[in-house]
Amino acid sequence: MLLIVCRHIVFIAGIVFLNMKVERVRKKLGFAIRQIREGLGLSQEELAFQSDLHRTYIGSVERGERNISIVNIAKVAKALQVSSSKLLAKAGL
DSSP: OHHHHHHHHHHHHHHHHHHHHHHHHHHHHHHHHHHHHHHTTOOHHHHHHHHTSOHHHHHHHHTTOSOOOHHHHHHHHHHTTSOHHHHHHHTTO
């Protein structure tokens, strides 16, 4: 019985570790988007308009709260006048 409990604890710890990594990736990408946006002098509202996304969505992406899809990464990158690969590279991904 103790062995099963230990496995369960290890499994849960693995999920927590994975979630921490995912959160870091989202925050890195959001920070990179914000840096480029501010460098271009764009508001979140203007970036949202140019990328055909909602303003609150852009804000939550920049804060690392959203797991942005590849399609939306491409939309944001185009609006920021960079390639998706350069956006991801700026985020260190």
